[in-house]
Structures are given as C-alpha cells and as structure tokens.
Amino acid sequence: MSAALTLDQLSVALKRGRGKPIAVLDDINLTVNAGEMTALVGESGSGKTIASLGVIRLLPRSAEVSGRVMLAGTDLTALTESEMRRVRGRDIGMVFQNPLSALNPTTRVGNQIAEVYRLHTGETDRAARARALDLLGEVGIPDPSDRLDDYPHQFSGGMRQRVMIAMALACSPKLLIADEPTTGLDLLVARQILALLSRLRREHRMGVLFITHDLSIVEEHADQVHVLYAGKSVEWGTARSFFAQPRHPYSQALLGAVPRLGQTRLASIPGNLPDPETRPPGCRFAPRCAFREPACETAYPAPETTGGTMFACRRGREINPAAMLDAVLDDPAPIAAPSRGTALEVTKLGVDYERTATSFFQGMIGRKDKMRALSDISFSLRQGECLGIVGQSGSGKSTLGRAVLQMISYQGHVILNGEAFDTMPRQQRKLARRRIQVVFQDPKESMNPRMRIGDIVAEPLKLAGMRGQRARMAQAAALLDRVGLSERMLNLFPGSVSGGQAQRIAIARALATNPGIIVLDEPTSSLDVSTQALLLNLLKDLARQDGLSYMLISHDIAAVSYMADRIAVLNGGAMVEFGTAQDVLTRPTNAYTRELIAASPHFRTNQPGGPTETMEFNPSTVQPSAV
Amino acid sequence: MLRMIANRLATAILSLAILITIVFFMTHATPGGPAFSILGQKATPQAVQQLNARLGLAAPLWQQYLLWWWHLLQGRLGYSYLLNRPVTQLVGDYMMNTLALYVGAILLSLVLSIGIGLVQGVTYGRWPARLIGALQLSLYALPTFFVGTMFILYFGVKWGVLPTGGITNLRLEQPGLLDYGRHLALPVLTIGLLGVSGLSRYFGTSVHEELGKDYVRTALAKGLTFRAVLFKHVLRNALRPLVTILGLAFPGIFAGSVLVETVFNYPGLGYLLWRSALSQDYPVISAIVLLIGALTVIGNLLADLVNGLLDPRERYE
Numbered sequence: 001m002s003a004a005l006t007l008d009q010l011s012v013a014l015k016r017g018r019g020k021p022i023a024v025l026d027d028i029n030l031t032v033n034a035g036e037m038t039a040l041v042g043e044s045g046s047g048k049t050i051a052s053l054g055v056i057r058l059l060p061r062s063a064e065v066s067g068r069v070m071l072a073g074t075d076l077t078a079l080t081e082s083e084m085r086r087v088r089g090r091d092i093g094m095v096f097q098n099p100l101s102a103l104n105p106t107t108r109v110g111n112q113i114a115e116v117y118r119l120h121t122g123e124t125d126r127a128a129r130a131r132a133l134d135l136l137g138e139v140g141i142p143d144p145s146d147r148l149d150d151y152p153h154q155f156s157g158g159m160r161q162r163v164m165i166a167m168a169l170a171c172s173p174k175l176l177i178a179d180e181p182t183t184g185l186d187l188l189v190a191r192q193i194l195a196l197l198s199r200l201r202r203e204h205r206m207g208v209l210f211i212t213h214d215l216s217i218v219e220e221h222a223d224q225v226h227v228l229y230a231g232k233s234v235e236w237g238t239a240r241s242f243f244a245q246p247r248h249p250y251s252q253a254l255l256g257a258v259p260r261l262g263q264t265r266l267a268s269i270p271g272n273l274p275d276p277e278t279r280p281p282g283c284r285f286a287p288r289c290a291f292r293e294p295a296c297e298t299a300y301p302a303p304e305t306t307g308g309t310m311f312a313c314r315r316g317r318e319i320n321p322a323a324m325l326d327a328v329l330d331d332p333a334p335i336a337a338p339s340r341g342t343a344l345e346v347t348k349l350g351v352d353y354e355r356t357a358t359s360f361f362q363g364m365i366g367r368k369d370k371m372r373a374l375s376d377i378s379f380s381l382r383q384g385e386c387l388g389i390v391g392q393s394g395s396g397k398s399t400l401g402r403a404v405l406q407m408i409s410y411q412g413h414v415i416l417n418g419e420a421f422d423t424m425p426r427q428q429r430k431l432a433r434r435r436i437q438v439v440f441q442d443p444k445e446s447m448n449p450r451m452r453i454g455d456i457v458a459e460p461l462k463l464a465g466m467r468g469q470r471a472r473m474a475q476a477a478a479l480l481d482r483v484g485l486s487e488r489m490l491n492l493f494p495g496s497v498s499g500g501q502a503q504r505i506a507i508a509r510a511l512a513t514n515p516g517i518i519v520l521d522e523p524t525s526s527l528d529v530s531t532q533a534l535l536l537n538l539l540k541d542l543a544r545q546d547g548l549s550y551m552l553i554s555h556d557i558a559a560v561s562y563m564a565d566r567i568a569v570l571n572g573g574a575m576v577e578f579g580t581a582q583d584v585l586t587r588p589t590n591a592y593t594r595e596l597i598a599a600s601p602h603f604r605t606n607q608p609g610g611p612t613e614t615m616e617f618n619p620s621t622v623q624p625s626a627v
Numbered sequence: 628m629l630r631m632i633a634n635r636l637a638t639a640i641l642s643l644a645i646l647i648t649i650v651f652f653m654t655h656a657t658p659g660g661p662a663f664s665i666l667g668q669k670a671t672p673q674a675v676q677q678l679n680a681r682l683g684l685a686a687p688l689w690q691q692y693l694l695w696w697w698h699l700l701q702g703r704l705g706y707s708y709l710l711n712r713p714v715t716q717l718v719g720d721y722m723m724n725t726l727a728l729y730v731g732a733i734l735l736s737l738v739l740s741i742g743i744g745l746v747q748g749v750t751y752g753r754w755p756a757r758l759i760g761a762l763q764l765s766l767y768a769l770p771t772f773f774v775g776t777m778f779i780l781y782f783g784v785k786w787g788v789l790p791t792g793g794i795t796n797l798r799l800e801q802p803g804l805l806d807y808g809r810h811l812a813l814p815v816l817t818i819g820l821l822g823v824s825g826l827s828r829y830f831g832t833s834v835h836e837e838l839g840k841d842y843v844r845t846a847l848a849k850g851l852t853f854r855a856v857l858f859k860h861v862l863r864n865a866l867r868p869l870v871t872i873l874g875l876a877f878p879g880i881f882a883g884s885v886l887v888e889t890v891f892n893y894p895g896l897g898y899l900l901w902r903s904a905l906s907q908d909y910p911v912i913s914a915i916v917l918l919i920g921a922l923t924v925i926g927n928l929l930a931d932l933v934n935g936l937l938d939p940r941e942r943y944e
Binding site: 058086087088090092096098101103104105106107120151164167 | 840841842844845846847848849850851852859860863864937938939940
C-alpha cells in the first residue's frame with residue numbers, strides 16, 4: 001500500500017497582529033494511503049482546517065510552518081510557489097464546506113470545472129468542456145449536458161457539492177482533501193456524498209483526507225481515523241480498531257455525545273476548548289477530563305499503542321467506554337410536575353406560499369402562483385412533551401413551525417388552551433403569542449450584534465411591559481443562570497460568545513416570558529457534537545423541571561430520537577408518519593421514514609457493505625420539495 | 628433575462644411619469660406664477676392676466692396638466708421666456724456638449740477607479756492602501772470650483788497647454804474634433820477626478836470583500852495564480868456594486884457640472900440651468916430638470932441591465 005500523503009511532524013504557528021506567533025498545530029504525523037480514506041476529526045478550533053491548508057500551502061503569509069508534507073514522494077514544503085501551483089488542482093483536489101460560497105456565483109459550473117483541467121493539461125476549450133461533461137456525469141448529476149451551463153445557485157446543496165467534487169477530480173489527483181464537505185447538508189444527502197467519495201477513491205485509487213467534526217458520519221467509510229484536540233493528535237490508527245475500542249477519553253466523549261436510539265443521557269464534555277494562547281502545558285484535554293491525574297497537567301503523555309491505534313493518554317489502557325460514560329454522565333433533573341394536559345392542538349393546517357409575482361405586469365393584475373407548502377397537518381402537543389418534526393430541507397417542517405408561531409398565514413386552526421388563534425380578539429392573540437417562543441438554528445444571526453446580551457435576554461420582558469432596567473437585568477441574570485451561564489455575560493455583545501453559549505442565550509430569551517411551548521428550529525445543527533450534547537441535555541432538564549413542551553424541528557433524526565416523545569415525519573409538505581418515537585424509529589411504516597432512519601449512523605447495522613452502501617443516489621422516495 | 632428587462636423598463640417608465648408630474652406641479656405652483664417673472668417690473672395685474680391668457684396659464688390646473696403631457700409627448704416644451712427660442716432646440720444644442728462631458732468624465736473615473744480600487748483592495752491594511760485612502764479623502768475634500776480654477780491657472784495660464792474656456796477656438800476657421808477635445812480636457816478632468824475619490828474607495832472595499840470569500844480560496848486551490856484569480860474571478864463579482872452606484876451618479880455629476888461648466892464657461896446644461904435660474908426662465912429650467920431626471924432613470928436602468936449581465940442571480944425576479 002503506497003502512501004498518497006504523509007505528514008511528518010507538521011506544525012503551524014500563526015501570527016495575530018504584531019504578537020508572537022502562536023502554535024495552532026503541533027507535530028502532526030498522518031498518512032493517507034492511495035485508494036483509502038483517512039478521517040481527520042476534531043471540533044471547531046482543533047486545527048483541522050489549518051492542517052489541510054498547510055498541505056496545499058494556502059495559509060496566510062504570516063504563518064510559520066515546519067515539518068514535511070510528502071505527496072507521493074515529493075516534499076511539498078520544499079517546492080517553490082510556482083511549482084506548488086502546479087501541484088494544486090493537478091495532484092491535490094480540494095472540496096470545501098458550503099459549496100454555495102466556495103463556487104464562483106457568476107461563472108457557469110461547466111466553465112469552473114473546465115478551467116482547472118485546461119490550466120493543468122493545456123487542452124483546448126472544447127476538450128475541457130467535454131471533460132467537464134464527463135465529470136458531471138461521473139459524480140451523479142442527472143442530465144449533465146443540460147446542467148453544464150447552469151450557475152451554482154441553480155443547484156441544490158447536495159448537487160453543488162457534487163459539482164465541487166467534479167472540479168476537484170478534473171485532473172485525476174493523487175489526493176483529494178475534503179474539508180467538512182457534508183456540514184450543512186441533510187443527513188440523507190451527506191451520506192450520498194460520502195458514498196460517492198468512497199466509490200471515487202476506489203475507482204481512481206485516490207487518497208482521501210476527509211476532515212470533519214462528526215465521527216459518526218465517517219464510521220463506515222474511513223480506513224484510518226485521526227483525532228485532533230486543540231492542535232495535538234490525541235488518537236489515531238485504523239478505523240476498525242478505533243471504533244471497536246476508542247482509548248482516549250476525548251475520543252470516547254466525542255462518540256458518546258452522538259445521540260443514539262434509546263439513550264437516556266448524552267455524554268457531554270464540561271468546559272470549553274482552550275484558546276491557542278492559553279493551552280495547558282500538559283495534556284491539553286486534562287482540564288476537561290474526568291480521568292485526569294496530577295501528572296496529566298504537567299507533561300504531555302507519550303503516545304502508546306494497542307492493537308491498531310495509537311493514543312496519547314496516560315490512562316488510555318485502563319479506562320473503557322462504559323466507565324467513561326458513567327464518569328461523564330450528569331444526572332438528569334427530576335421531573336417536577338408530571339402533567340399530561342394538552343398544550344397545543346393543530347387541526348387541518350395548510351399553508352400556501354404565494355410566489356412573488358414573476359413580472360411587473362403580473363404584479364399589476366394581481367396574478368400570483370400558489371405553491372402548496374403544507375397540507376392537512378393535524379396533531380396535538382401535550383404538556384411537558386417533546387414532539388419531533390423530522391424531514392429534509394424543503395419538506396415544510398420550518399413552515400409548520402412558523403405557522404404555529406403565527407408568523408405566516410395559514411388555513412386550519414392552531415388551538416392554544418382550547419381557543420383557536422384565528423378566532424381570538426386581537427389583544428388576546430397578542431398575549432397568547434407570548435406563550436409560544438422560538439429558538440432558531442443560527443443563534444448569532446438571530447441576535448442584534450449591537451445589543452448587549454442582557455438587553456437581548458430582557459427584550460421580551462420589556463415588550464411584555466416590565467418596567468425598570470435594574471429589575472429587568474436581575475431577571476435576565478436569573479434566566480442566564482437557568483441555562484447555565486454566568487451573569488457576567490450580561491454586558492457582553494453577541495460577537496464575543498461561542499456558538500454554544502449563543503444558543504443558550506437564545507434559550508434564555510425564549511424562556512423570558514415563561515412560555516408553555518418552545519419551537520426549536522434546528523437548534524443544534526450549527527454546533528459541534530459535544531456542544532450539541534450539552535445543549536440537548538439542558539433542554540431536556542428544562543422540560544422536566546417546568547413542564548415545557550417542545551416542537552423540535554430537525555433533519556437530524558438522531559437528535560430527535562434522543563429528545564422526542566413522539567415524532568412526525570414530513571415529506572413534500574405532508575405528514576407521512578406520526579407516532580411515538582419508539583414506534584416510528586423501530587417500526588416505520590413509510591418508505592421515506594425508513595430511508596431517513598437508514599441514513600442515520602446509529603440505527604443501522606454496523607457491517608460495512610450493509611444496506612446503506614447501495615443507497616448512493618435514490619431520489620425515488622424523496623418527493624420534490626414544495627418550496 | 629427578457630422578463631427582467633421588461634420589468635425594469637416598466638419601473639423606469641413609471642418613475643419618469645412620476646418625475647414629470649412632480650416637475651409640472653413644482654413649476655406651476657411657484658408664487659405669482661411664471662407671468663410675474665416674465666413681466667418683471669411691468670407686472671400690473673392687468674398685464675399678468677393678459678399674459679396668463681396668452682400662455683394658457685389661466686385654465687384650471689388639471690387642464691394645464693393634461694395639456695403639458697400632450698405637448699410633452701409631441702416633444703414641445705414651450706418657449707424660453709428669455710431667449711424666445713423653442714426650449715427643445717435650445718436644450719438640444721447644449722445637451723450634446725453636456726453628454727460629451729459626462730461620457731468623458733464617467734469613462735475617466737471608471738478607468739481610474741478600477742485601477743486604484745484593485746491596488747487598494749489587494750493591499751488592504753498595508754501602506755499602499757493606506758496612502759491611497761489618505762489621497763482619496765483629501766481629494767474628496769477639495770471643492771469643485773477650486774480644482775477647476777487651479778487647472779485653469781496651471782494648464783491654461785501658467786503652462787498655456789490647454790484652452791481654459793468655451794467649446795471651440797473662435798480664431799480657427801474649421802475647429803475640428805481635436806480642438807473640441809482640447810476644450811473638453813479640463814472640464815472632463817475636473818468632473819472625472821471628483822468622482823474618482825468616492826468610486827475608487829467604494830470599489831477598493833468591494834475588491835477586498837470579494838477577496839475574503841470562499842470561492843477565491845477554491846480558485847487558488849485549483850492552482851491559478853493570484854493575478855488570474857483577481858482578473859478572472861474577483862473583478863466581475865466586485866464590479867456589481869460599482870455599477871449600481873455609477874447608475875445613480877447622474878444627479879451628483881450634474882450638480883458638479885453646474886459649477887464646473889460655469890467656471891470653464893462651457894456651454895452645457897449646467898451652464899444653461901445657471902443662467903435660466905437667474906432669470907427664472909421656467910420652461911428651460913423644467914426641461915433641464917426633466918432631462919437630468921430622465922438621464923438618471925436611464926442610468927439606473929442601464930446599471931440594472933449591466934448587473935444582470937454580470938451576475939446571473941440578478942436575472943431572475
């Protein structure tokens with residue numbers, strides 16, 4: 001087995017302003033074999049993207065890089081910049097996160113693919129175009145000859161990522177680096193992308209360096225796993241032995257943080273990732289580790305080996321996942337008031353979207369195209385219950401949330417405490433709306449960056465007529481305390497808090513008016529897995545203490561299975577399945593539900609070559625999205 | 628794309644109609660009405676009444692409004708009170724001079740702004756960009772008439788290389804294009820430079836923003852040189868905001884050209900407006916205001932269309 005890429009003691013230090021360079025990546029040793037996939041795993045801030053940019057040498061000019069990067073026998077760090085340019089795109093293909101912004105919005109995709117091929121082969125425009133067409137077909141884009149002259153915005157998220165992959169493949173590279181290529185995509189689509197990469201690496205005998213924060217998604221495709229924490233390798237080796245027996249407490253915690261069916265509590269890692277400036281001198285994970293000893297805090301442990309993996313942990317041999325889980329699981333909050341009344345009822349709800357008039361003249365004569373976004377949705381939400389709303393992008397699940405929140409007009413009824421919103425007098429409706437609050441996907445985007453956290457949390461109180469800034473701040477501090485944040489946050493601005501903290505603040509704001517119901521619209525999909533675990537545990541505790549009801553809208557069936565008592569599955573604007581979480585997850589009656597569950601890593605059998613291998617592209621059960 | 632053009636065209640026509648209405652009511656609602664200003668000191672009530680009757684100003688306002696539209700559609704804009712010539716003819720003479728000035732000035736500021744903005748965007752945060760930023764601000768702070776006067780002083784008087792006023796050399800029998808160009812040079816330079824400070828800064832920021840986007844990293848990862856990334860990928864995306872403000876720049880350029888044309892004694896619309904305003908020559912004033920308004924609407928329309936060509940996402944409404 002020949003190595004496509006070998007990193008030998010790769011270290012990177014970055015300069016911030018005029019200060020000393022700060023080490024962000026320390027002595028990474030990593031191998032990607034030809035035709036194999038190595039997963040480089042770590043949460044945000046672990047240095048995994050720095051490593052990939054270090055390989056293709058696209059780091060900021062001020063970066064100090066040491067160590068060697070061997071690509072099929074050539075040391076890339078020794079090349080001149082113009083030699084390096086010939087390597088980029090020809091020997092190494094790159095696939096980035098978020099293909100919408102990673103593709104040039106004003107250039108046809110065919111031209112973007114042809115550009116790289118022409119650049120490195122010197123072929124004619126016509127030959128490059130023919131190559132682009134072949135590639136689009138190879139990555140599974142239907143009717144490639146019709147799509148060649150389309151622009152990136154005309155593709156769906158998954159198709160855009162296929163275009164990126166086609167571009168990276170154009171010159172048949174020896175190595176493909178995929179940096180979080182599936183983040184932000186639906187699970188079903190993400191798994192199709194992963195299956196595609198797996199097929200391509202086998203067919204082209206190409207090494208793949210797959211960078212991700214989500215261990216669960218690479219479990220069935222990776223040959224090697226390399227876990228980074230705060231710029232240091234903590235555990236690495238063959239995927240088989242890694243997943244069979246992870247040794248490092250951080251690896252174990254990462255795996256434990258992924259929700260699985262039937263789990264009562266998620267493993268969460270207390271504390272935050274240390275900043276590069278303040279990394280501890282010993283084991284960098286020590287301050288957050290449940291197994292630390294005094295020695296861990298002074299010296300970095302020497303790597304040890306067992307079976308197929310190496311790990312840098314003093315106690316890696318003695319601890320095992322079961323002990324690990326016992327040590328990091330906190331106790332769930334006791335149920336304070338079990339009550340099973342009905343909190344909310346939705347009957348025969350439908351939503352039409354009026355597509356905005358497609359021309360001025362149509363606008364003048366009032367002709368509008370109507371699109372059915374939701375039809376005939378009925379369910380009830382009990383007090384203290386979490387109802388999971390599951391479906392892909394475009395299935396109508398967020399529309400349902402917005403209708404319940406009275407943010408859009410709808411047909412049918414939303415009934416709160418026995419009274420329908422549409423029949424309430426104006427003033428009463430205003431008060432009733434306060435009883436349903438919302439937490440959005442991207443917490444920072446949903447906060448005014450120029451307001452202080454205290455004012456953000458207290459704003460609903462102000463709107464509800466609570467007087468006195470001091471009283472409001474006291475109340476805001478109490479709310480922050482409930483979501484596990486310190487009152488020191490009151491005077492900060494949203495820009496200076498982490499994603500997980502921002503989401504807690506959003507929850508505190510939602511709790512301010514003491515609502516009975518909170519709509520959670522993809523609350524954790526922009527968060528790292530360990531942060532997600534903390535947040536889901538918090539939400540569960542809040543519900544148990546206060547009898548809160550949730551509508552949890554998510555494409556992540558694993559997260560939903562951890563939280564939800566009952567699950568509704570939406571597809572193409574219709575409710576295709578509804579029942580208790582147990583029933584829906586273990587005995588799904590609908591084909592689409594089964595496909596969603598199959599895409600979720602921990603509900604399927606763990607044998608490679610299992611049923612999900614064959615489901616690379618199967619649009620038949622997915623109805624076209626309504627919006 | 629066709630649908631988008633039809634859309635924008637309809638909006639432009641609506642804007643023009645609103646503009647025409649506003650101009651009508653503003654000029655017909657002036658205190659005393661036009662008769663007072665035509666008659667000046669001879670404005671006895673009797674004389675005013677007679678003149679109003681002759682000019683059709685005695686009729687009810689709605690009739691005058693409809694008549695105004697009717698005349699406008701036939702291209703009749705009335706007679707200049709002062710020069711007693713048809714306004715269409717008068718404005719037409721001056722408009723060609725003004726258009727030559729505008730086109731020259733806009734091309735000049737566009738070329739300079741793109742060049743300067745590219746350097747500024749690429750070197751953002753380092754000394755070339757800072758130097759450019761300081762120059763932009765000082766140029767922005769200089770008043771138009773001062774710059775124009777200085778140009779006259781140096782190019783015209785001290786060095787004697789360019790004419791300082793008028794449009795043709797009266798001593799030449801056949802002035803020709805070269806002579807016209809020489810007369811245009813200083814006014815074009817003055818107005819053009821004024822635009823550069825703002826436009827180049829705007830474009831520089833736009834280039835800097837685009838350089839920070841993910842597709843730039845993708846293009847570099849393909850193995851393109853930085854120069855190729857800049858010209859093949861970044862430039863087109865960075866031009867969009869520049870085109871948008873350029874399309875809205877006509878009123879600003881016109882405001883500047885009133886001063887510049889006066890300083891250079893250049894027979895353009897700005898100069899004509901200034902003279903007509905002094906003598907309250909309403910038909911001429913309203914015709915010029917209409918024309919500038921129409922140019923602005925057309926400029927905006929052109930900007931939308933160019934942006935549609937630059938960015939496919941703009942083509943779908």
